[in-house]
Amino acid sequence: GPSRSLLRTLGDGPDLPDAAVDLNSSNFDRVLKESPAAFAVVEFFAHWCPACRNYKSHYEKVARLFNGPDAPHPGIVIMTRVDCAMKMNTNLCDRFSVGHFPMLLWGPPPKFASSRWDPKQEKSEIQSIDDGRTADRLLKWINKQIGSSFNLDDEKYENENTLPRNDSDPEQIARAIYDVEEATAGAFDIILEHKMIKSDTRVPLIKFFQLLVTHHPSKRCRRGSAEILVNFDDLWPSDLFSVGSQETNVLQERGRLKGYLICGKEVPRGYWIFCRGSKNDTRGFSCGLWVLLHSLSVRVADGESHLAFTAICDFIHNFFICEECRRHFYDMCSSASVPFNTTRDLSLWLWSTHNKVNERLRKEEKALRTGDPRFPKVIWPPEQLCPSCYLSSISKRNGTAQVDWNEDEVFNFLVQYYGKTLVSSYKDASLGRNKSDESVADDIITSTNAVAVPLGAAMAIAFASCAFGALACFWRTQQKNRKQRKKNRG
Numbered sequence: 001g002p003s004r005s006l007l008r009t010l011g012d013g014p015d016l017p018d019a020a021v022d023l024n025s026s027n028f029d030r031v032l033k034e035s036p037a038a039f040a041v042v043e044f045f046a047h048w049c050p051a052c053r054n055y056k057s058h059y060e061k062v063a064r065l066f067n068g069p070d071a072p073h074p075g076i077v078i079m080t081r082v083d084c085a086m087k088m089n090t091n092l093c094d095r096f097s098v099g100h101f102p103m104l105l106w107g108p109p110p111k112f113a114s115s116r117w118d119p120k121q122e123k124s125e126i127q128s129i130d131d132g133r134t135a136d137r138l139l140k141w142i143n144k145q146i147g148s149s150f151n152l153d154d155e156k157y158e159n160e161n162t163l164p165r166n167d168s169d170p171e172q173i174a175r176a177i178y179d180v181e182e183a184t185a186g187a188f189d190i191i192l193e194h195k196m197i198k199s200d201t202r203v204p205l206i207k208f209f210q211l212l213v214t215h216h217p218s219k220r221c222r223r224g225s226a227e228i229l230v231n232f233d234d235l236w237p238s239d240l241f242s243v244g245s246q247e248t249n250v251l252q253e254r255g256r257l258k259g260y261l262i263c264g265k266e267v268p269r270g271y272w273i274f275c276r277g278s279k280n281d282t283r284g285f286s287c288g289l290w291v292l293l294h295s296l297s298v299r300v301a302d303g304e305s306h307l308a309f310t311a312i313c314d315f316i317h318n319f320f321i322c323e324e325c326r327r328h329f330y331d332m333c334s335s336a337s338v339p340f341n342t343t344r345d346l347s348l349w350l351w352s353t354h355n356k357v358n359e360r361l362r363k364e365e366k367a368l369r370t371g372d373p374r375f376p377k378v379i380w381p382p383e384q385l386c387p388s389c390y391l392s393s394i395s396k397r398n399g400t401a402q403v404d405w406n407e408d409e410v411f412n413f414l415v416q417y418y419g420k421t422l423v424s425s426y427k428d429a430s431l432g433r434n435k436s437d438e439s440v441a442d443d444i445i446t447s448t449n450a451v452a453v454p455l456g457a458a459m460a461i462a463f464a465s466c467a468f469g470a471l472a473c474f475w476r477t478q479q480k481n482r483k484q485r486k487k488n489r490g
């Protein structure tokens, strides 16, 4: 519309923040390594270069299509820039053989991290963009590279035919790892925002955190939730609640929690990829939450499955602020045949519970037209995604679809889908990186994943439950000791 194009014009002025991400030698590697985008454009420029200044509005026009929560096509291409006239970036610009300004490079984001580029280099996944002189030509170049048909006039939630259809392409789930991170950060944000940590919800939250520390599919979130867990007693002392009226306000809480980013600095990003709906208010968070739960369920060991079940049920019950959802889910938790003895039991229970929700919502959304028209609820997995999950073809009884499942195959499929495939692109992104201190800490977390303390012993330790792995327990014990020492000294 006219107002929109007015905004666009104004956007070329100095008022709107830049859409392209400013990178420098201190954040270059990290931001590119952690970007969910499949492709990156890096513009090397110098702030004194007049041609670069004139080019900026062209570059920004394209960047606004791809970067940030309001972009029509987020999560596909990350558009960045590096000012080579800044002293700190000299080595960085040398690494990429910058010989003229502006110079544009293209490639998979992680390939830029801790690597070099040289125009004479053969077989590099990084290439120079030779024709990006105007916004039109740059976008044309990008479209040609990735076979897309993006347009400079695209607006959010228009032209959604470029959206991936995830029900037929098993590889789409690899993009969902970023949504699992987004949902994790989102859930934690809601908990803080609504001051949901109280005396009776504290223990369920700690238990869920222990599950996250050991089995979250994203390293960043395992690391971040471990940090929070270690400091949990300081952040939310248990005696804070017994006193009664010592309510802290959200801002104070936020302030205290600065630096405790559950999935790292780049999350939440403000948009969804696998869980992106074709409208603003569909899919997103609740989709990401389901994917998180499924991905946890296939990662726990047999001996942890019952505790994981209670941790998930109690978490949804206490912290999912969709009233209908949490009530329904809790009813299904209460009627589950317990205890769970295996990973298979837990994964299949969650899968069939999710299908019951799908079944119910399918009817509701049809009647009320509240669903996402591009993502109607289906009994999952559809046959094209897992042919072997179906024993016999679907027969209709009373208007509802009845499927004869091969549950062994369903379990195998879940393990593959929410296990390996979910983290496949994420793994690629961290290939070839240097071992820094943080990755060493992370390796400890990963290596203790399998260490499950026997159930009986864990139950005995009522509070600092060690059930989800030795590390979480170790940290909490350390924390307690440290506090104790402080007390003794003071």
Ligand SMILES: Cc1cc2nc3c(=O)[nH]c(=O)nc-3n(C[C@H](O)[C@H](O)[C@H](O)COP(=O)(O)OP(=O)(O)OC[C@H]3O[C@@H](n4cnc5c(N)ncnc54)[C@H](O)[C@@H]3O)c2cc1C
Pocket (backbone or CB within 6 Å): 166, 275, 282, 283, 284, 286, 287, 288, 289, 290, 291, 294, 316, 324, 325, 326, 328, 329, 350, 351, 352, 353, 354, 355, 357, 358, 361, 372, 375, 376, 377, 380, 381
């Ligand atoms: C615990 C919980 C309870 C909820 N209860 C309600 C409720 O009572 N009422 C309500 O209106 N909404 C409820 N919701 C929200 C609702 O289920 C959907 O999340 C929301 O409508 C978005 O739907 P979606 O199309 O993105 O797919 P979702 O149902 O969110 O599923 C996300 C993805 O998971 C995969 N998937 C689908 N089914 C299965 C399955 N059976 N097993 C494994 N993977 C599967 C698919 O790839 C799908 O795209 C609940 C959400 C959660 C997390």
